Amino acid sequence: MQGRAGLRDHKQMHMTGLTARFHTIANLHRRTGSGSLLIILPIILLVFATPVSARTINQYPFADNTALLADATHFPSWAATLQRQAEQQSLMVRCRTEAGSGETMVSKAECRGRLRSYNRMIAKAAELTREEKITLVNYYINRTRYDRDHPERLYDEQGKRTGVKKNHWATLYEFLTERGDCEDYASAKYFMLRELGFPPDDMRIVVTYETRPRGYHAVLALRVEQDKVWLLESDNVIKKRNHSGYRYIYAMNEHSVWDHRTDY
Amino acid sequence: MNPRKTLTGTLTATLTAPLTAIGAALLLSSTIAVADANSAQSDAVQVPSLKVKERLQSIEQINVTSEKTVQDIQVESQAVANLLEEADQLDQLDTAATDRPDK
Numbered sequence: 001m002q003g004r005a006g007l008r009d010h011k012q013m014h015m016t017g018l019t020a021r022f023h024t025i026a027n028l029h030r031r032t033g034s035g036s037l038l039i040i041l042p043i044i045l046l047v048f049a050t051p052v053s054a055r056t057i058n059q060y061p062f063a064d065n066t067a068l069l070a071d072a073t074h075f076p077s078w079a080a081t082l083q084r085q086a087e088q089q090s091l092m093v094r095c096r097t098e099a100g101s102g103e104t105m106v107s108k109a110e111c112r113g114r115l116r117s118y119n120r121m122i123a124k125a126a127e128l129t130r131e132e133k134i135t136l137v138n139y140y141i142n143r144t145r146y147d148r149d150h151p152e153r154l155y156d157e158q159g160k161r162t163g164v165k166k167n168h169w170a171t172l173y174e175f176l177t178e179r180g181d182c183e184d185y186a187s188a189k190y191f192m193l194r195e196l197g198f199p200p201d202d203m204r205i206v207v208t209y210e211t212r213p214r215g216y217h218a219v220l221a222l223r224v225e226q227d228k229v230w231l232l233e234s235d236n237v238i239k240k241r242n243h244s245g246y247r248y249i250y251a252m253n254e255h256s257v258w259d260h261r262t263d264y
Numbered sequence: 265m266n267p268r269k270t271l272t273g274t275l276t277a278t279l280t281a282p283l284t285a286i287g288a289a290l291l292l293s294s295t296i297a298v299a300d301a302n303s304a305q306s307d308a309v310q311v312p313s314l315k316v317k318e319r320l321q322s323i324e325q326i327n328v329t330s331e332k333t334v335q336d337i338q339v340e341s342q343a344v345a346n347l348l349e350e351a352d353q354l355d356q357l358d359t360a361a362t363d364r365p366d367k
Contacts, residue, residue: 070316077324117354124347136344140351146331167328183328207328217330235332250323259319 058243060206060221060229060251061260069250069259078252081169085191088173095119113177114144118192125196133196134222138232141188147179183207183218185234190220190253198222204251204258206231212245221251 061067073079095111096119121140125133170184172191180188186205193203202223210217219239220232231239231246248260339345 069319074316075320075323113359114351114355116358117351120354121347121351124350128341128343132341132344135339135341136347139339139344139348142334143348143351143355167324167326181328182330207323207326210330213330213332215330216326216328217332218328233332234334236335236337249326257320257323259323 056229056241056243058246060204060231060243060246060248062204062221062223062229064258064260067251067258067260069257072252072255072257075252075257077167078169078257081171081187082254084174085171088171092119092173096122115173115176118172118176122192122195130224133198134193134224134230134232134238137189137192137196138238139236141175141185141192142234142236144175144185144188145179147181182234186218186220186232189232193220193222194254200253200255204253206251207249209247209249210245216249219246 072082091106091110092115094106095115098106118140121136125136128136167183169187170178170180172188174180175184175188183205190203190205194200204221205218206221207216207218209215217234219234222230222232224230228240229243231243233239250260251258339348
């Protein structure tokens with residue numbers, strides 16, 4: 001309810017702002033006379049067009065460098081995933097190039113799961129536009145069966161329990177051959193878009209806190225233009241403008257980790 | 265009515281009107297720019313007193329589990345729809361288990 005009320009308030013505020021701007025321009029026109037219409041018209045375009053096109057509700061703060069926390073190598077579970085991803089990349093390429101070629105360097109068991117369809121998508125995506133590629137990746141990855149993480153106990157060298165590893169960040173190969181959960185959908189989209197040539201600096205796996213459904217959730221934030229960010233959701237929705245309802249917690253890509261928490 | 269005064273008045277109005285309009289536009293634009301900058305600033309987080317390692321450890325403890333129901337949204341691009349259909353066919357052949365059921 002709070003989220004909906006917040007959105008309504010925001011819309012009302014936005015409408016009030018537009019009305020105020022309209023009155024300002026109308027008063028200006030009254031004072032200066034009809035002869036200045038040629039001057040006022042471009043101003044109307046400037047005032048109305050710029051902020052409306054540039055604004056997104058609660059847009060993920062891509063440019064906020066103060067949230068930069070550390071190099072990705074300092075985040076153990078994610079760093080391990082990046083390392084495995086690099087190691088498995090050659091296997092994925094071999095599955096692609098050797099499949100159906102009669103060579104038996106890779107086994108059928110290694111090239112299992114959704115690897116064949118994935119390789120087909122990568123090959124055919126070259127013919128698509130940039131926006132079509134984004135849509136394809138979002139829908140294709142969301143078609144994988146959901147499988148919940150099983151927390152793993154961590155021990156030190158003496159065998160003493162040190163904590164619990166709550167998230168297992170899957171590589172693309174693991175996701176396509178074994179399934180994944182919430183955060184794995186976001187990371188799989190990241191790796192697939194990387195293979196399609198999207199730069200890492202324009203992508204972040206973002207962990208958010210949401211009230212519907214309540215809990216921590218991961219999405220892929222993609223900067224499509226300088227000030228325009230899209231959120232690729234695991235329910236097939238691509239959120240282009242309305243990012244309300246998300247509380248950004250932390251984010252990462254292959255280079256860095258960002259901490260967006262204000263109440264740590 | 266003094267014709268000189270009327271002419272001066274008209275000239276003044278003609279000269280000041282564009283300046284007033286430009287001034288108003290600049291004022292409006294700068295107000296909007298400042299408002300945007302302020303809203304961006306409010307998202308900024310910097311807690312230098314806490315060590316980076318502690319923050320990373322606390323991040324690692326967050327359990328990311330929330331699941332969303334897949335929505336049956338029609339794809340606008342026919343090329344993408346065709347590719348997804350092809351992927352479904354290949355996946356059905358290769359593995360029935362990894363297809364995500366609609367929830």
